[in-house]
Amino acid sequence: MNVKYSNPHVSFDGLNWFLTVGIELPDPMPIASGNDGIGIDLGVKDLAICSSCHIYKNINKTSRVRRLKKKQRRLQRKISRKYEKNKKGESYQKTRNIVKSEKQLLRVTHRLTDIMTNYIQQITTEIVKREPSFIVMEDLNVTGMMRNKHLAKAIQEQKFAEFIRIMRYKCDWHGIRFITADRFYASSKICSVCGHKKDGLKLSDRIYCCEHCGTVIDRDKNASMNLCHYGQSIVKH
Ligand SMILES: [Zn+2]
Structure with missing residues (x-):
């Protein structure tokens, strides 16, 4: 395939080295599908609810992720305790033990990020493979939603913004129209x-x-159906 590379960049986070490159692909041929569009609602209970009846669970509730989060919290506490203990006057000392624990913590944090990113990649690929004629998602009014403490945590943990970003570029790759409901x-x-x-619908x-x-x-499910209708009304015009 005719691919152009640009902007190579190397970075180090204290544990791993990362090499990032930009790739430029030729414009894709749009999918000429007679399939319906799909509306996707991102939620707190389940991660993604599709108007096509597919539901993707919240992975943060699995025992594997919960175990890692517990380990992460334990390491965070351990590190801050060690810093307090080795404090000399006003300045904090970094002992060899602290360096070791910080590396462990970084490793756990990476595991968690990888699990989540991998999950989002799987879901978005699966959705694109259904060859919908369009995909509709809500514009994340992050600031508004972030004011709600309960929602803000869920949005961050489940990486809503990342989901939308990946869904959008995969649509671009496959020539599927991506529609944002305002x-x-x-x-x-x-x-x-x-x-x-x-009008009186509560979050609960x-x-x-x-x-x-x-x-x-x-x-x-109702929200995802509405998003699909929204897409249909836009496609018709
Ligand atoms: Zn009705």
């Missing part, structure tokens, strides 16, 4: 069956009950 589109408040808008309401047409549906 943050004022109330994907969770609208009934995906009749279009009625419910996990089930959407429409008082207009009587539809009862999982909140995130």
Whole structure:
């Protein structure tokens, strides 16, 4: 394949060396698919809920990740205790023991990042392989969502921004149209069956009950259906 490389860059984080290069690919041929588009809602309970009925779980709840997080917290505490213990006057000393523990901590942090990134790569590849005619995701109003402490932690841990970034470039690679629903589109408040808008929906309401047409549906599934409808209305124009 005709690939151009640019901007090689070497960095070191105290444990590993990283080599990054930019690659330039020729523009892809768009997929001429008659498939439906897919709306993807990112959530706290599950990571990604697709309008195509696929649900991808929150990997932070698995025992493997929980074990690593526990180890990470333990190492963090151990290191700060050691710093306190070896404090000379106002200055902190870095002992050989501290250096060793910090390397261990870095290794655990890397493991966690790798697990999460790998998971997002797998999901996004799987979604792209279904050859949807378009993909719709919500524009992350990160600042607004970050004000909610509970949500902010989940968003950071689950790497929502990273998910959107990867999904977007994979769409580009495969010639799939990527649509962003702007943050004022109330994907969770609208009934995906009749279009009625419910204003009093709380974050804790996990089930959407429409008082207009009587539809009862999982909140995130409803949001993903709405995102798909949003994409359809844009594609038509
Ligand atoms: Zn309804």
